Amino acid sequence: MQTGSCECGSVTFEITGNLRPVVACHCTQCRKTSGHYWAATQVDNENLKIINKSGLKWFRSSNFARRGFCTGCGASLFWQLDGENATSIGAGALDGETNLKTEKHICCADKGDYYDISDGLPQVAGVGNSND
Structure with a gap:
C-alpha cells in the first residue's frame, strides 16, 4: 500500500495495486496548474481510496477531463480523463x-x-498516441 496527501493534510489517500511509471506532462494546463511541468503516476480507480476529502475540490479543466486539488493549500493532486477508469x-x-x-x-x-x-528520456510532441 502507498499513501499520499496534500501539504496541509486536508486530502489524504491510499493506493493499492500497481502504479504506472511517472510521466512528465509539459502541456500548458499542467504547467499552469503546477507552476512547472506535472509529473504523475496513475492507478486504476478501484485501487485509489480517498481517506480525507474535506479539502478536495474538482475543477473541470476541459471538456474531457477534470483536476482534483486541495482548497486549503492549493496542492494539485489528481487528473481524471472522462470515461477512463484510472x-x-x-x-x-x-x-x-x-x-x-x-x-x-x-x-x-x-x-x-x-x-x-x-x-x-523519450520525448513526445503530444500526448503519446500514434499520431504524435
Whole structure:
C-alpha cells in the first residue's frame, strides 16, 4: 500500500495495486496548474481510496477531463480523463519511497521556453498516441 496527501493534510489517500511509471506532462494546463511541468503516476480507480476529502475540490479543466486539488493549500493532486477508469496522481503527493521512475515526457511541443528537457528520456510532441 502507498499513501499520499496534500501539504496541509486536508486530502489524504491510499493506493493499492500497481502504479504506472511517472510521466512528465509539459502541456500548458499542467504547467499552469503546477507552476512547472506535472509529473504523475496513475492507478486504476478501484485501487485509489480517498481517506480525507474535506479539502478536495474538482475543477473541470476541459471538456474531457477534470483536476482534483486541495482548497486549503492549493496542492494539485489528481487528473481524471472522462470515461477512463484510472486517476493520475501527482508523484510529489506520494509519501515516502515510491520506487517509481519517470519513463517519458509528453506534450513537449507545449513546454515552457525557460527550461530544457535533458534527462535523455523519450520525448513526445503530444500526448503519446500514434499520431504524435
